[in-house]
Amino acid sequence: MKKGLAGVVVDYTAVSKVNPDTNSLLYRGYPVQELAAKCSFEQVAYLLWNGELPNEAQLAEFTARERAGRALDPALRLIIDALPEDGHPMDVCRTAASILGARHELTGDSSPEANMKKAIDLWAAMPAVVAFDQRRRHGLDLVEPREDLDYSANFLWMTFGEDPVDEVVEAFNVSMILYAEHSFNASTFSARVVTSTLSDLHSAVTAAIGALKGPLHGGANEAVMHTFDEIGIRSEEAMEEAAVRARAWMEDALAQKKKVMGFGHRVYKHGDSRVTTMKAALDKMIAHYGRHELLGLYNGLELAMDEAKAIKPNLDYPAGPTYHLMGFDTPTFTPIFVASRITGWTAHIMEQLASNSLIRPLSEYNGHEQRPV
Ligand SMILES: CC(=O)SCCNC(=O)CCNC(=O)[C@H](O)C(C)(C)COP(=O)(O)OP(=O)(O)OC[C@H]1O[C@@H](n2cnc3c(N)ncnc32)[C@H](O)[C@@H]1OP(=O)(O)O
């Protein structure tokens, strides 16, 4: 038996390759670091779905389709408005994916063409959901999308209602690319399990959102910020002092055998391939906003964890404080991950359908022996 399916290979995939030995991650053969440095999130989404990067004409057509699908569906808006403001934004995302599926013009059609359209439409629609939900929790109105902005810039625009600064857009774009895809992680695998029953794309994505919400998976980026808050963010504090307090917090947490979110990984045991790139984006945001005390907290926790257990940070660790600096509220962090990972999930859904076999493992029974009623 392999508890948690650790180390078990269950199928082929051509979407991405995670190699913990070389600490590399390839999307359709391209190193993710190179994609993050040279591409827009739109180019990467196209790559994940089509297997190749787009040429100029393909990219123009693709971005036009995405931009045409950005507005918040009025019927969905009414439903979001009816959800409690103190509920979790991941519940809003999950509900939105389900409603958008039920209302999609091609609902009931799971042909490759219909699924590609559904994937693009869902990806295009999600920033409006996430941005509107953050705004309504702060008593603010919906901001309409702008067709002159790319996906990342428009996401920031719809959240904050201000012209986004190029440096911030760049860091956000990097995070979207890094979060887009990671082989058979728990949420992607959930999507594939649902798809393997020949259920529909939106049902599979809804299940994936449920899996991503947990703190052992995508919910960790939110949990990282809770750790920072628990240690205490003091904006005027010197970096070194913040680091000392963070180290003490970590030593105490580990002495109590706590799991600290944002560290460790099921596949990478010597560090997550994406962290260096995301940390560079965080460093830029720390310099941009002049918040070096956050770097102190970041370094203090990382060093103390490394010394005590040699466990390295995962992508959620630098992503959490990056989103905090940009002005997202903490429960919005995992919904941002959703908007990005829709690309990877749906690429896997289409791949699963193209070569399907029902996913149904076995279990070892350890309950009562047979007994009479
Ligand atoms: C985008 C993503 O989804 S990345 C993952 C995000 N998740 C997190 O950050 C949650 C925190 N991390 C964890 O819980 C784990 O590292 C997981 C679930 C991600 C992977 O865990 P697994 O491969 O199952 O390893 P497992 O949980 O068995 O840990 C192995 C050992 O390392 C320890 N360990 C692993 N991660 C951590 C952590 N974050 N904090 C403290 N100890 C840890 C475990 O306590 C265990 O120690 P033990 O052998 O003394 O009992």
Ligand SMILES: O=C([O-])CC(=O)C(=O)O
């Ligand atoms: O691969 C995993 O198990 C989790 C992860 O890092 C991701 O989904 O990005």
